[in-house]
Amino acid sequence: MNIVILAAGMGKRMQSALPKVLHPLAGKPLLSHVLDTARSLSPSTLCVIYGHGGEQVPSLLAASDVIFACQQPQLGTGHAVAQAAPHLDDAAPTLVLYGDVPLTDAASLQRLIAAAGNDKLAILTVHMDDPTGYGRIVREHGAITRIVEQKDATDAELAITEVNTGILVAPTARLKQWLATLSNHNAQGEYYLTDIVARAVADGVPVASAQPEAVWETLGVNSKVQLAELERIHQRNIANALLEQGVTLLDPARLDVRGTLTCGRDVTIDVGCVFEGIVTLEDGARIEAHCVIRNAVIAAGAQIKPFCHIEDATVGAHSVIGPYARLRPGTVLAENVHIGNFVEIKNSQVAAGSKANHLAYVGDATIGSRVNIGAGTITCNYDGANKFRTVIGDDAFIGSDSQLVAPVTVGKGATLGAGTTLTKDAPAGALTISRARQVTLTGWQRPVKLKK
Numbered sequence: 001m002n003i004v005i006l007a008a009g010m011g012k013r014m015q016s017a018l019p020k021v022l023h024p025l026a027g028k029p030l031l032s033h034v035l036d037t038a039r040s041l042s043p044s045t046l047c048v049i050y051g052h053g054g055e056q057v058p059s060l061l062a063a064s065d066v067i068f069a070c071q072q073p074q075l076g077t078g079h080a081v082a083q084a085a086p087h088l089d090d091a092a093p094t095l096v097l098y099g100d101v102p103l104t105d106a107a108s109l110q111r112l113i114a115a116a117g118n119d120k121l122a123i124l125t126v127h128m129d130d131p132t133g134y135g136r137i138v139r140e141h142g143a144i145t146r147i148v149e150q151k152d153a154t155d156a157e158l159a160i161t162e163v164n165t166g167i168l169v170a171p172t173a174r175l176k177q178w179l180a181t182l183s184n185h186n187a188q189g190e191y192y193l194t195d196i197v198a199r200a201v202a203d204g205v206p207v208a209s210a211q212p213e214a215v216w217e218t219l220g221v222n223s224k225v226q227l228a229e230l231e232r233i234h235q236r237n238i239a240n241a242l243l244e245q246g247v248t249l250l251d252p253a254r255l256d257v258r259g260t261l262t263c264g265r266d267v268t269i270d271v272g273c274v275f276e277g278i279v280t281l282e283d284g285a286r287i288e289a290h291c292v293i294r295n296a297v298i299a300a301g302a303q304i305k306p307f308c309h310i311e312d313a314t315v316g317a318h319s320v321i322g323p324y325a326r327l328r329p330g331t332v333l334a335e336n337v338h339i340g341n342f343v344e345i346k347n348s349q350v351a352a353g354s355k356a357n358h359l360a361y362v363g364d365a366t367i368g369s370r371v372n373i374g375a376g377t378i379t380c381n382y383d384g385a386n387k388f389r390t391v392i393g394d395d396a397f398i399g400s401d402s403q404l405v406a407p408v409t410v411g412k413g414a415t416l417g418a419g420t421t422l423t424k425d426a427p428a429g430a431l432t433i434s435r436a437r438q439v440t441l442t443g444w445q446r447p448v449k450l451k452k
């Protein structure tokens with residue numbers, strides 16, 4: 001099959017410098033949603049018609065399986081499909097999709113493709129209570145005879161509630177002939193793709209139709225309001241799928257998934273969480289309110305308390321994170337690790353049972369098992385030019401407010417006294433302390449305010 005995606009329109013009502021089809025839905029450009037659906041149908045030719053916004057569309061979405069054809073100027077949907085004609089294989093039918101209609105289900109398209117077979121024209125239609133703005137499907141004795149655009153329709157035609165979604169399948173050799181005969185003698189002065197329907201009827205080619213499972217599958221984005229509406233529909237669909245799978249969502253209306261979220265059994269997600277990229281929540285994981293988690297694995301039984309930010313990180317089984325913790329790229333925590341409030345961890349491995357419960361920065365570090373990192377501890381990993389590692393052995397105890405000036409190693413079972421600035425390795429099993437000795441000055445007097 002050939003697939004042509006129309007994406008040359010300008011999207012004026014988006015009020016944006018960004019071409020409409022590049023605006024994100026669930027974190028991904030509208031056109032990428034359509035491309036992904038198209039790819040799921042394994043087309044032999046995949047052609048995107050772009051135009052408005054110049055080279056931004058092909059440069060952002062370039063892929064080896066996509067042909068980009070420029071339509072300049074944009075003279076209508078028929079003129080747009082004509083730009084793809086040289087790339088289309090006559091032996092296979094052609095499916096036309098819109099780059100600004102992101103939520104069409106592949107199953108609905110499969111039905112349309114089946115209705116078309118190899119030699120019919122098939123149109124995806126829906127019934128709308130308010131069909132204003134859409135092309136109307138004109139039928140005689142039940143059979144589709146033509147499509148009339150809103151601006152060209154008579155009052156009787158405007159009363160028709162079956163509308164053209166714009167998505168259709170056509171036999172390709174015929175399509176090319178029909179496109180070559182289109183005229184722009186209509187209310188909008190455009191070459192209408194919809195005029196191929198009357199051409200098909202004249203040529204004795206049967207015109208079939210199919211309907212999607214839901215009307216929202218065919219809704220397009222013309223404004224930020226419509227984009228926001230489709231975002232909610234999409235998010236609600238994702239939430240429903242998670243609920244059906246057994247995930248507990250405290251409020252399915254307050255969840256945002258911008259990527260792929262995979263959940264095990266008995267996962268709980270509280271309100272206001274955002275999942276980006278590829279995220280896996282294993283059995284029994286619990287994500288509390290207002291967490292942002294991107295490209296991460298949260299292992300079985302782990303608990304993420306409210307307001308955590310986790311990116312490119314792994315949290316081990318039964319670990320407890322937050323509230324207010326930040327796990328940055330390269331963080332790998334083993335099981336039963338506790339990371340508390342205002343702790344930032346970057347590019348570090350933390351072995352089982354270790355804790356950093358309050359106010360710490362751990363960067364470029366390798367931390368053993370059962371290590372206790374006191375409040376206010378900082379790994380000084382950066383000298384302004386280069387970064388160095390800190391290594392802390394099993395069972396070490398790092399006193400509060402210590403600075404570990406990397407590269408430096410703390411031996412197994414070592415203790416650092418509170419306030420230590422560690423610039424040389426701390427031997428295993430011993431107490432190392434760099435704090436100045438405490439003195440008390442007897443007879444010292446507080447200053448008093450001078451009299452004027």
Ligand code: UD1
Nearest residue numbers: 006007008009074075076077080098134135164165166192
């Ligand atoms: C079109 C259909 C109408 C249908 C409606 C569904 C025609 C003549 N009309 O109308 O029957 O009910 O869609 O939404 O086909 N595009 C180009 N190049 C162009 C013009 C459009 O690439 O020169 C693209 C647009 O970017 C958009 C799609 O084609 O993705 C539809 O264009 P639009 O202008 O929205 O068509 P409508 O007038 O809404």
Ligand code: MG
Nearest residue numbers: 133220221222
């Ligand atoms: Mg439109």
